[in-house]
Amino acid sequence: MALKAMLFDMDGTLTRPRLDFAAIKREIGIPTTSFILEVMETMTPTERERAMAIVERHEQEAAERSELNDGVVPLLAELGRRGILTGIITRNSRRSCETVMTRHELAFSVLVCRECARAKPSPDGILLALQRLRIDAASAVYVGDHLIDLQAGHAAGARTILVTNGHDKGFHVEADFVVAGPGEIVGLLDTLQGTAR
Structure with a gap:
């Protein structure tokens, strides 16, 4: 089945971690x-x-004060070029997400924050995003930097990509794919489009 949507965690995935x-x-x-x-x-x-x-x-x-992780802008541009929908599913507030999106001039097809659904590791946010996009989980990939992201993605029925940010987090075996940073995902797109569940 073709890859139709790539959904992202925000902190540590799209942006460099700033929260202490x-x-x-x-x-x-x-x-x-x-x-x-x-x-x-x-x-x-x-x-x-x-x-x-x-x-x-x-x-x-x-x-x-947010800064995007390296490779985010080219990745989002390539996803757009391929017609793959994008979304953010995060434990953050809508207000902080919208601040990040405005600050970096980013647009996503769907935004699901903690006000909308139970927080990860519950799959509810991912399932809500997929419902809003009218896409089944088999056609989606969820990208995150933490074990709870992988748990939520798998529980929703989506494939997962772990962004390590150069650190061995000890749970890379839980991910379908592992990348050091978002920019590496561009190199996986052909594979993902051929292997989406």
Whole structure:
């Protein structure tokens, strides 16, 4: 089946990581080994509101200073040339995503943020994006830099690409494809178009 959509995580995949998750967790007062959004689900409404304000402030500051990973612009141009739809599925807020998109003059066919669906590793965001694009998971690839991205992509039924950013993350075996950076994906497109599930 032909590749019809390539969906991306944002932080660490499309953009260079700017969020200091340890600092955010310290400011909220949660263990540095925990996932912020999951811990927030266990908080009282008042605690959750305070924590979300901290997260959103950090996200917005990072978005305003964001830099694209090398190779993102040529990759998106090549996907557009081939008629492959693109989207972002992220645990970030819509506001911070839109700031990044405006700052770098990027356009995507679909944007699914934490306000729209359960956060990764749940596949809900990817499934929602595919529904909006009217594309089945077998025709899509999800690109991310973390284990939860790979888990979400596989749970949705899509192939996955791990972006390592030059670091051995220890979970590359979970990915269908592994690249050092987004620019390397251009070299995989012919293969992906021939092997999409």
